[in-house]
Amino acid sequence: MALAGVRVIELAGLAPAPFCGMILADFGAKVIRVDRTKVGMSLDTQGRGKRSVAINLKTSEGVTLLRKLCVQSDVVLEPYRKGVMEKLGLGPRELLEENPRLIYARLTGYGQSGSYANAAGHDINYVALSGLLSRLGRSGEKPYAPLNLIADFAGGGLSCALGIVLALLERTKSGKGQIIDASMVEGAAYMGSFAWKSRSIGLWDRPRGQNMLDGGAPFYDTYETADGKYVAVGAIEPQFYTQLLKGLELDAGALPPQMSVDDWPELSRIFTARFASKTQADWSRVFDGTDACVTPVLPLAEASSHPHNRERASFVKDGGGGESPRPAPVLSRTPAQPCLASDPGVGEHTAEVLSEFGFSSADVQRMLAAGVVECDAVKAKL
Numbered sequence: 001m002a003l004a005g006v007r008v009i010e011l012a013g014l015a016p017a018p019f020c021g022m023i024l025a026d027f028g029a030k031v032i033r034v035d036r037t038k039v040g041m042s043l044d045t046q047g048r049g050k051r052s053v054a055i056n057l058k059t060s061e062g063v064t065l066l067r068k069l070c071v072q073s074d075v076v077l078e079p080y081r082k083g084v085m086e087k088l089g090l091g092p093r094e095l096l097e098e099n100p101r102l103i104y105a106r107l108t109g110y111g112q113s114g115s116y117a118n119a120a121g122h123d124i125n126y127v128a129l130s131g132l133l134s135r136l137g138r139s140g141e142k143p144y145a146p147l148n149l150i151a152d153f154a155g156g157g158l159s160c161a162l163g164i165v166l167a168l169l170e171r172t173k174s175g176k177g178q179i180i181d182a183s184m185v186e187g188a189a190y191m192g193s194f195a196w197k198s199r200s201i202g203l204w205d206r207p208r209g210q211n212m213l214d215g216g217a218p219f220y221d222t223y224e225t226a227d228g229k230y231v232a233v234g235a236i237e238p239q240f241y242t243q244l245l246k247g248l249e250l251d252a253g254a255l256p257p258q259m260s261v262d263d264w265p266e267l268s269r270i271f272t273a274r275f276a277s278k279t280q281a282d283w284s285r286v287f288d289g290t291d292a293c294v295t296p297v298l299p300l301a302e303a304s305s306h307p308h309n310r311e312r313a314s315f316v317k318d319g320g321g322g323e324s325p326r327p328a329p330v331l332s333r334t335p336a337q338p339c340l341a342s343d344p345g346v347g348e349h350t351a352e353v354l355s356e357f358g359f360s361s362a363d364v365q366r367m368l369a370a371g372v373v374e375c376d377a378v379k380a381k382l
């Protein structure tokens with residue numbers, strides 16, 4: 001796999017950093033998640049392919065131990081508020097001094113500087129500050145955050161993974177590590193560059209929810225079908241729009257022109273009534289195999305069984321039967337191989353990992369007895 005041989009220390013976080021770590025693990029990195037002690041269970045639902053070490057960082061020996069793990073690794077991924085790692089004496093300056101090849105990734109909401117740098121926040125706050133949230137939502141309604149996808153995952157975990165891979169690539173030339181300041185506000189904004197830069201072509205001139213791509217245009221929207229399900233319509237180009245009208249059995253000559261913005265509400269009413277006349281499956285029969293850009297809106301539970309996704313094996317089943325998306329994109333020679341074993345329990349691999357880093361079993365036993373580390377002995381034996 002592309003990242004084989006890369007060792008990553010991921011400090012356990014909430015959602016963005018765990019996703020970043022999972023991407024790296026999916027593509028072959030050895031990711032070690034550092035969990036807290038005395039927590040029972042992990043909230044990391046993105047633990048695929050990782051191993052877990054439980055360390056109490058409120059002990060000085062725990063901090064020393066983590067330092068040893070970090071300086072013997074390629075990447076440190078930390079998800080804490082600005083200054084937390086420095087307080088522990090594990091800031092980038094200290095660690096890079098000991099290991100100049102280390103890539104030190106800091107995944108935060110507001111970044112390492114600026115007046116919000118110390119503030120708590122979550123996805124919705126970061127998307128709000130990026131400017132994007134103001135553009136999301138239906139006409140006449142309040143701004144709407146589409147799950148926690150934009151900042152936590154697209155602008156956060158994914159863009160931080162890109163930063164790490166770029167730094168690894170650069171290290172092959174310079175031999176040097178570096179610090180990655182991954183701010184979710186900036187990651188989200190960057191991911192939304194199209195929204196900024198396409199203002200120059202008038203794509204967002206109208207209020208929220210009244211533009212071509214935000215629910216304003218009848219040919220770029222969702223419609224309810226006769227069975228209470230939905231279809232998605234994305235027929236932007238005239239040749240595809242023509243196919244849409246054909247499938248809906250509408251006479252183009254009797255309708256206002258596609259780009260007559262003032263007539264969009266009326267066209268929407270016509271499309272709404274038409275789509276309500278058949279079931280979702282009926283519409284798939286009408287539109288599959290055409291260029292009308294009409295697809296069913298699938299629930300998560302049905303996505304993997306859609307013929308297209310089934311043919312590409314786009315979803316994988318883990319050992320417990322749980323389904324999730326397979327890693328993307330697909331690399332031809334070195335594709336990701338997602339681990340199908342169950343996600344790691346807190347401290348499941350403490351003894352195994354510490355031994356790999358050169359600790360003797362007597363060291364491990366002593367640290368266990370002192371409460372510096374914890375080992376989930378039951379899971380570790382399975």
Ligand SMILES: CCCCCCCCCCCC[C@H](C)C(=O)SCCNC(=O)CCNC(=O)[C@H](O)C(C)(C)COP(=O)(O)OP(=O)(O)OC[C@H]1O[C@@H](n2cnc3c(N)ncnc32)[C@H](O)[C@@H]1OP(=O)(O)O
Nearest residue numbers: 014015035036056057058079080081108109120121122123
């Ligand atoms: C009832 C609750 C139910 C919860 C169910 C949860 C289900 C999952 C839901 C996922 C929701 C995802 C949401 C929508 C998100 O947006 S997640 C993104 C959140 N934001 C970020 O990640 C940005 C960067 N991080 C942060 O800003 C902050 O970490 C935070 C998220 C605001 C949380 O702040 P806070 O809890 O005060 O923690 P921090 O200031 O970072 O300090 C962490 C403290 O923990 C300590 N710590 C860490 N590891 C260990 C360890 N192994 N052992 C002992 N202690 C440990 C650190 O030393 C630090 O301690 P201290 O410096 O405060 O004394």
